[in-house]
Amino acid sequence: MTPRQSPSSGTAAPAPSPDPTSPVYRDAYSRINGVVVVGEGLADRHFRLLARAIPEDGAELLRLGAMEGRHARDFIGCGANLGVRPDAALAKQLFAPLHALFQECDSAGDLAGCLVIQCLIVECFAVAAYRAYLPVADAYAQPITAAVLADEAEHLNYGEQWLQARFAEVGDAVAAICRRGLPVTLRILQAVAADMRAIGMDPADLVGSFCELFEQSLATIGFSATEARRLVFRSVATVPLG
Numbered sequence: 001m002t003p004r005q006s007p008s009s010g011t012a013a014p015a016p017s018p019d020p021t022s023p024v025y026r027d028a029y030s031r032i033n034g035v036v037v038v039g040e041g042l043a044d045r046h047f048r049l050l051a052r053a054i055p056e057d058g059a060e061l062l063r064l065g066a067m068e069g070r071h072a073r074d075f076i077g078c079g080a081n082l083g084v085r086p087d088a089a090l091a092k093q094l095f096a097p098l099h100a101l102f103q104e105c106d107s108a109g110d111l112a113g114c115l116v117i118q119c120l121i122v123e124c125f126a127v128a129a130y131r132a133y134l135p136v137a138d139a140y141a142q143p144i145t146a147a148v149l150a151d152e153a154e155h156l157n158y159g160e161q162w163l164q165a166r167f168a169e170v171g172d173a174v175a176a177i178c179r180r181g182l183p184v185t186l187r188i189l190q191a192v193a194a195d196m197r198a199i200g201m202d203p204a205d206l207v208g209s210f211c212e213l214f215e216q217s218l219a220t221i222g223f224s225a226t227e228a229r230r231l232v233f234r235s236v237a238t239v240p241l242g
């Protein structure tokens with residue numbers, strides 16, 4: 001027997017906005033803010049390493065790194081505004097495999113691998129995450145997040161241009177590093193999926209947006225749409241959000 005339904009059932013009521021002053025929100029925010037602050041700090045380090053590895057673009061890469069350092073400080077301010085300190089210990093643990101992969105590429109002189117990790121993976125991750133956060137951000141964090149988003153698009157663009165110009169030589173290396181880098185990145189999202197929900201974000205939307213952005217980047221640098229979709233899909237399928 002079908003239960004009786006009210007006339008309004010079938011239309012999901014909008015979820016109430018989470019209260020940024022509640023203990024549940026602040027607890028979740030400490031881990032999300034940790035991922036953001038540590039991710040920005042790591043991006044700063046990666047751009048400094050890239051500046052050394054690509055000296056002809058050194059000044060430009062140091063400029064991009066300095067932007068990441070500012071982003072980290074701005075997001076620490078967003079946490080402080082809510083009386084929250086970032087959970088850096090957890091975030092460092094979550095980012096460790098991706099950073100190790102960057103260091104491995106850097107040590108091996110695999111510039112394409114370094115650029116895929118920082119400028120495609122980390123930057124697509126940042127753009128997708130900040131786009132998802134923007135509509136639910138508190139009034140203090142909202143304009144900061146909007147300004148950071150514009151910067152991240154510039155960083156993504158640097159990597160796309162570099163890889164596009166050398167696609168014939170680096171295409172296979174790009175695909176290889178995607179297969180290793182995408183699953184470890186998605187595992188970061190998986191680890192904080194419940195915290196994202198607690199602050200009003202939809203982790204499934206974020207993953208969808210990340211995959212779309214990443215596929216677009218792969219197509220921009222030279223992969224066919226089918227190759228790009230296959231590369232992303234195979235990596236995502238290994239990491240269920242739960």
Ligand SMILES: [Fe+2]
Nearest residue numbers: 040043068071
């Ligand atoms: Fe950034």
Ligand SMILES: [Fe+2]
Nearest residue numbers: 043123152155
């Ligand atoms: Fe960035």
